[in-house]
Amino acid sequence: MYFPKVERLRINYKTLEEFKKFKGCGAQELSMLEDLQGTLAENDCNSPFYGIYYGESLVARMSLYMQPQSESAVSDYPCVELFKLEVLPEFQRHGFGTALVAYAKSLGLPVKTTPRVHSERFWEKQGFQAVPDPNGVSYIWQPHENTEDVSQGASA
Numbered sequence: 001m002y003f004p005k006v007e008r009l010r011i012n013y014k015t016l017e018e019f020k021k022f023k024g025c026g027a028q029e030l031s032m033l034e035d036l037q038g039t040l041a042e043n044d045c046n047s048p049f050y051g052i053y054y055g056e057s058l059v060a061r062m063s064l065y066m067q068p069q070s071e072s073a074v075s076d077y078p079c080v081e082l083f084k085l086e087v088l089p090e091f092q093r094h095g096f097g098t099a100l101v102a103y104a105k106s107l108g109l110p111v112k113t114t115p116r117v118h119s120e121r122f123w124e125k126q127g128f129q130a131v132p133d134p135n136g137v138s139y140i141w142q143p144h145e146n147t148e149d150v151s152q153g154a155s156a
Contacts, residue, residue: 004096006103009049009061018051018058022086050103052096060087060096064104067112079110101126111141 009015051061062085068078082104087096104111115123115137120130128139 004052004054004060004099006050006052006099009047009051009058011047011049015049015058019061021058021088022061050100052099054091059091060085060100062086062100062104064107066109077110079112080104080107082111082113084116085113097122098126105141105143108143110143113139115139 048063048065049061050064051058053059063083065081065083066078067081082101085097085100101111111128113123113128114135120137120139123139124130126141128141130137131140132138
């Protein structure tokens with residue numbers, strides 16, 4: 001059985017080329033290409049981008065941003081904001097998105113995301129709860145409510 005490995009993506013020209021595969025993968029707001037171009041520095045390993053390679057190809061990606069306690073709308077603790085999770089169409093429904101979410105959960109902090117492209121059911125299956133916010137609805141995962149998920153995510 002294949003277990004996808006989530007890794008922090010280096011920001012370099014090879015990654016930029018890999019990101020171009022995602023450009024036509026849905027609504028323009030889902031594309032992280034503009035984010036990558038805005039922070040391009042040769043082989044920077046402190047990027048907010050994480051991904052899964054299948055062979056030599058990037059097939060799934062997301063960006064994670066740490067929000068300090070003072071800016072966290074989720075709880076009295078810092079939180080992780082998960083943005084723009086994408087899986088290439090031919091690799092969807094094979095556990096790559098779940099592996100990315102498990103990685104975010106393994107950090108042991110609340111995780112907040114905004115659902116895109118009718119993904120509400122996916123987030124609910126991942127243990128997230130819908131919470132109204134000024135811009136619509138966010139989905140929140142709290143580690144104390146899902147301790148089993150955190151331990152499973154640490155090995156993903």
